[in-house]
Amino acid sequence: MVAASRAFRSIALLISLSSCAGFLLAGAPSTPVQRRERRAGGVVAAHGELRASIIGIGAAAPERRVPNSELEKVVDTSDEWISQRTGISCRHLIAPDQGLADLASKAAKEALEHAGVDPLEVGLVIMATSSPDDLFGDAAFVARSVGATNAVAFDLTAACSGFLFGINTASQFLHNGAYKTAIVIGADALSRWVDWTDRNTCVLFGDGAGAVVLQQTAAGQPAGILGYEMHSNGAGRSDLNLGYNGESKDLGTTIPATVTKGAYTPIAMNGKEVYKFATTCVPEVLKEALDNAGLTADDVDWLLLHQANIRIMETVAKKLGIPMEKVITNLAEYGNTSAGSIPLALNEAVKAGKVKPGDVIACAGFGAGLSWGSAIIRWSGK
Template identity: 45%
Template sequence: MKSSITQGVKILATGSAVPDLCISNELISNMVDTSDEWIFNRTGIKERRISSSPTSLIDMATAASMNALNKTHINAIDLDLIILATSTPNDLFGSASQLQAKIGASKAIAFDITAACSGFVIAMVTATQFIQNGSYSNVLVVGADVLSKWTNWSDRRTCILFGDGAGAAILQSCSVLENNILGFHLNTNGQKFDQLNIQCEYSNHDKNFFSKGLKGSFKYITMHGKEVYKFAVSKVPQSIQACLGSLNLSSENIDWLLLHQANERILYAVASRLMIPSEKVISNLAKYGNTSAASIPLALNEALEDNKIQNGDLIVMSGFGAGLTWGTLIIKWYR
């Protein structure tokens, strides 16, 4: 599906949060057969942040949300809607309601979106639709994941990649002249879901008539790295070009390319296919690794705090990952 967004949505502020514990490549090399050089050359990652708290998802989401709210003129009680993009909830029924309670947004409806590394982009598009159709005026979108809890730390193919984090954005209805969100393009290919997933498994348990003694649980992250790489460098440029085309724009109009922070090779391969100079690629991958739904808002917030992004800049965001899902969001930044 593709569409053009022509009016009415402004990004008031962004925020982010990461755990204090920093795990370097050197430390991982003491756990599995690898090295700092091997990891960095293949991924661009030097370190990642890991949480040890059972409430880390909500703690980080709360901190990122308050970081964003404190930059605005509105309070949590003014929020109409909260969308939490996460694939690692601390409650299988969803965690957005816990975030709503923690920040005191008692008037807001809250729900989760599960779309892994595409989650933040899809949540932003969803929030935009609610604002554009007049349903809500103030929306908090949060991308947060604690992938460390689903990582097999003895598997060197995956344990080097993932970290924990959260990022937030506050959206508000506005006039056409202030509009930030220009367009989007979303896709899914469910036939390749098994390229990147956390599978559910069933084991024998105390028998009862209804479940026949089966108890559900989840395995660790599994990923077919080469297939995911080919998928990303093929589909993401197509999505970006389609979205730009729907707005009568080209890659030459892009000031900043902000991709899901999965692997440095993917970031620059996508940029190369679009003929975008490497200096226009926003990346904080070296510090945080792959933080799934948190990666794009975390990088966006840091770029804004570092004053990289200037008034009038065109930002192209693309998320891609499990599902398989991928999507693009084009933003015109106005301070």
């Protein structure tokens, strides 16, 4: 009964936060994050309490690989122009007959296999995405596809911050004892939503998915989510957005006009403002999470940022005093895969043996909303 009560309170809090996320912090997007009174939620576990650890990871990307040279045939651009300004050389695009849920399921299955966990043991599935196949949500379908039929499943939308928001949300369910095992997926197919005549945006995005398995552990264990922080600022909504345009029709009755046909405008982005926002807010949110974890930048073995732009990564790393040799990136191959970018890059680093047991990974995501968040992870060694 206690666990059920805690779960109910956690779900109620989550619904409240998802409804009001844009009002957590006021101010212009380029304004530095102001130090606020420390929230207890940023510290994941105290001595003797429960903690969440990542015990498995997986990823999936579409087979079709599109190099910059192919985009030269579509818009007025060049491989040199794209690579110098973004660090992107290629991206993978989902096929017309392929679903995002298929990619997400593949990534989640791989993560479960890597963890050695029976899908029936999973109690929670969170899918972070802004581009689901079904606007009502893909998580339940994915949970069923991987055999996690005992799990509650829901989508979480926080754009390019989504995967870390999902990690931090799931860790709290494990921390309070509501569930013992969770899957968190980050997946997006934003190639469906870009304007392929706009060279400033169409060259940036690729499609992909990544997933992790989280398991409840004692706080005394060295590995796990050590600390986190999250912020939102609705004042920057116009700097990066994907809008819905409904076409209304007069029904000729007392019933108000209703939307009968709708369409989304392509992704719109103010690149200069997004760059200022990211390079100002991301170093600060990482410092906050490190502080919550009782660590400093000197303790970081790897810096893992949302894979948006190489210049953003270089600037953030420099502000933190972390050399680029410690920055995990696969941006050149996959481009910006939104919520999929962090788990895609982490999966490659782990499977290549780059990330070692006990390594401290400082992760940060940032994107539309505006939203930004971080998590400090000590790798479990799987």
